[in-house]
Amino acid sequence: ELVDAVNQLFVEPKLQGQHWVVTAGPTQEAIDPVRYISNHSSGKMGYAIAQAAASLGAKVSLISGPTKLEAPSGCKRISVTSAQDMHQLAMELAPNADVFIACAAVADYRVAQVAEQKIKKHEDAMQINLVKNPDIVADVAALNENRPFTVGFAAETQDVEHYAKGKLQKKKLNLIAANNVAVQGQGFNSDDNALTLYSADETIPLSLATKVELAQQLVKIISDKVSDQK
Amino acid sequence: ELVDAVNQLFVEPKLQGQHWVVTAGPTQEAIDPVRYISNHSSGKMGYAIAQAAASLGAKVSLISGPTKLEAPSGCKRISVTSAQDMHQLAMELAPNADVFIACAAVADYRVAQVAEQKIKKHEDAMQINLVKNPDIVADVAALNENRPFTVGFAAETQDVEHYAKGKLQKKKLNLIAANNVAVQGQGFNSDDNALTLYSADETIPLSLATKVELAQQLVKIISDKVSDQK
Numbered sequence: 391e392l393v394d395a396v397n398q399l400f401v402e403p404k405l406q407g408q409h410w411v412v413t414a415g416p417t418q419e420a421i422d423p424v425r426y427i428s429n430h431s432s433g434k435m436g437y438a439i440a441q442a443a444a445s446l447g448a449k450v451s452l453i454s455g456p457t458k459l460e461a462p463s464g465c466k467r468i469s470v471t472s473a474q475d476m477h478q479l480a481m482e483l484a485p486n487a488d489v490f491i492a493c494a495a496v497a498d499y500r501v502a503q504v505a506e507q508k509i510k511k512h513e514d515a516m517q518i519n520l521v522k523n524p525d526i527v528a529d530v531a532a533l534n535e536n537r538p539f540t541v542g543f544a545a546e547t548q549d550v551e552h553y554a555k556g557k558l559q560k561k562k563l564n565l566i567a568a569n570n571v572a573v574q575g576q577g578f579n580s581d582d583n584a585l586t587l588y589s590a591d592e593t594i595p596l597s598l599a600t601k602v603e604l605a606q607q608l609v610k611i612i613s614d615k616v617s618d619q620k
Numbered sequence: 621e622l623v624d625a626v627n628q629l630f631v632e633p634k635l636q637g638q639h640w641v642v643t644a645g646p647t648q649e650a651i652d653p654v655r656y657i658s659n660h661s662s663g664k665m666g667y668a669i670a671q672a673a674a675s676l677g678a679k680v681s682l683i684s685g686p687t688k689l690e691a692p693s694g695c696k697r698i699s700v701t702s703a704q705d706m707h708q709l710a711m712e713l714a715p716n717a718d719v720f721i722a723c724a725a726v727a728d729y730r731v732a733q734v735a736e737q738k739i740k741k742h743e744d745a746m747q748i749n750l751v752k753n754p755d756i757v758a759d760v761a762a763l764n765e766n767r768p769f770t771v772g773f774a775a776e777t778q779d780v781e782h783y784a785k786g787k788l789q790k791k792k793l794n795l796i797a798a799n800n801v802a803v804q805g806q807g808f809n810s811d812d813n814a815l816t817l818y819s820a821d822e823t824i825p826l827s828l829a830t831k832v833e834l835a836q837q838l839v840k841i842i843s844d845k846v847s848d849q850k
Contacts, residue, residue: 423777424725424801425659427651458688495654499746508777508801516729518748547653547738571654571738 403447405613410448411487411538412440412465413480413494413526415455417473421518422505429495432579433457435543436493438605440465443489446609451487453479455494473497473523480526485536489612492527492542499523528561539616541565547572551586558588565589565615567608587611633677635843640678641717641768642670642695643710643724643756645685647703651748652735659725662809663687665773666723668835670695673719676839681717683709685724703727703753710756715766719842722757722772729753758791769846771795777802781816788818795819795845797838817841 414436419427437459440452444464452467453476461467470476473496484490499520531540542563544554547570554568567585569576576583576598583601585608587594596607644666649657667689670682674694682697683706691697700706703726714720729750761770772793774784777800784798797815799806806813806828813831815838817824826837 421657424661424775425657425727427655427657429655431654497655502745508775510783514752515732516750518750520746520748522744545654545738553740 405443405446405448408448408488408616409451409486410440410443410489410491411451411453411480411483412436412443412491413453413455413476413496414440415457415459416495417455417476417497417523418471419473419497419500419523420471420504421501422507422509424508427497427499427501427518428456429497430579431455431457431495431545433459433494434579434581435583435601435605436491437462438601439491439493439609442602442605442609446613448489451483453483453494473500473526477524477526477529480530484530484538485533487538489616490527490530490538490540491612492530492540494526495545496526497523525561527563531562531564539564539612539619541567541612544568545571551588554586554588558590565612589615635673635676635678638678638718638846639681639716640670640673640719640721641681641683641710641713642666642673642721643683643685643706643726644670645687645689646725647685647706647727647753648701649703649727649730649753650701650734651731652737652739654738657727657729657731657748658686659727660809661685661687661725661775663689663724664809664811665813665831665835666721667692668831669721669723669839671832672835672839676843678719681713683713683724685726703730703756707754707756707759710760714760714768715763717768719846720757720760720768720770721842722760722770724756725775726756727753755791757793761792761794769794769842769849771797771842774798775801781818784816784818788820795842819845 415433416429416431440450441462444450450465452465454467454469500523502519502521527542540563544557544566546553550568550570554566558566566588569585583604584598585596596604645663646659646661670680671692674680680695682695684697684699730753732749732751757772770793774787774796776783780798780800784796788796796818799815813834814828815826826834
């Protein structure tokens with residue numbers, strides 16, 4: 391054991407020299423200066439992934455929506471609010487990255503016209519008109535040059551495998567990590583999670599564990615796949 | 621000074637025997653199991669008011685939407701999510717209260733039909749249909765029996781005095797506390813605030829201060845007005 395420990399000190403960290411970009415947390419889409427649309431993502435999974443990659447020696451850029459979390463040590467956190475802001479930053483950073491992991495719960499839609507003043511409405515009913523946000527992970531995966539190994543997430547409440555495999559193919563991802571957020575005690579806002587990873591030719595279940603443990607397993611699997619590609 | 625301090629020990633707390641109900645924080649209106657509409661209220665002002673009333677000896681029920689804050693000492697906090705939940709609880713507690721302070725930033729509208737599964741939409745645009753939520757402070761102020769002294773808040777981004785006085789009259793409040801949330805460094809998510817209080821015959825400006833200080837001033841003014849009524 392001592393020999394192992396001493397050897398460890400002289401082994402180059404596994405991800406030394408690599409740049410990983412991780413997105414995390416929800417996005418907030420403004421309705422007016424005080425109101426917004428968001429979701430229950432806590433950011434814990436993405437932060438744990440960023441931390442796990444950094445602890446293996448990667449340079450990590452963490453693009454984070456609004457969360458209550460402290461920045462993980464050894465990572466560069468860049469805070470954003472809206473999906474459009476996150477998209478812009480991701481497209482700047484991804485071409486210089488070895489790995490891009492889209493763990494954020496990005497709003498599919500934003501408000502078509504954000505009101506400059508607090509909306510005054512006296513009707514019994516009203517409508518909010520939404521337009522589609524850019525698809526960040528699909529745009530990264532579609533890069534022609536300097537495309538990183540691209541990993542998506544699928545948080546679903548039903549037909550998890552069907553939707554996850556559909557996203558993997560349609561968005562041309564290398565890997566997708568799927569979880570069922572309708573199950574109590576895992577996923578959004580929880581400390582635990584269970585994931586199933588799908589690549590073009592593999593299905594890898596990662597059973598219920600803390601998000602920190604899952605992140606370490608996921609980062610190891612990704613780094614092995616990146617090594618295999620090279 | 622020693623005499624003052626000793627006297628203080630034997631003086632009955634000013635609000636002993638009174639029950640104050642305070643609402644605080646935002647509400648969250650579900651769109652589907654993962655998405656929601658909310659607002660930038662931090663809950664700090666309402667929590668500071670609850671704390672200030674409790675420290676003067678009142679029994680305080682704090683009805684709180686989702687916030688990051690610790691429950692203030694000496695208060696009973698009851699956590700709610702939606703405006704409908706907050707309304708139900710307020711209507712149960714208000715008839716037994718001496719004072720009702722509606723500091724929460726309650727969503728004016730909720731989603732007409734909350735989806736049971738995560739919404740799958742592939743269109744470039746979509747709409748969210750909203751219906752009006754009950755007006756909590758107006759319903760409390762309209763109580764025929766056991767009506768508490770009722771205080772509202774108006775967070776505005778323009779024409780603050782106009783809207784605040786309109787709400788005071790229309791909702792038949794005893795007092796309204798107005799602030800301009802468009803000013804940087806006060807209001808939503810800030811530790812500081814500035815308020816203007818309007819009653820039927822008075823305008824009382826409370827200049828920029830910490831929310832804790834403002835809450836103490838506000839509680840003192842309300843308790844004096846309640847004493848005058850008796």
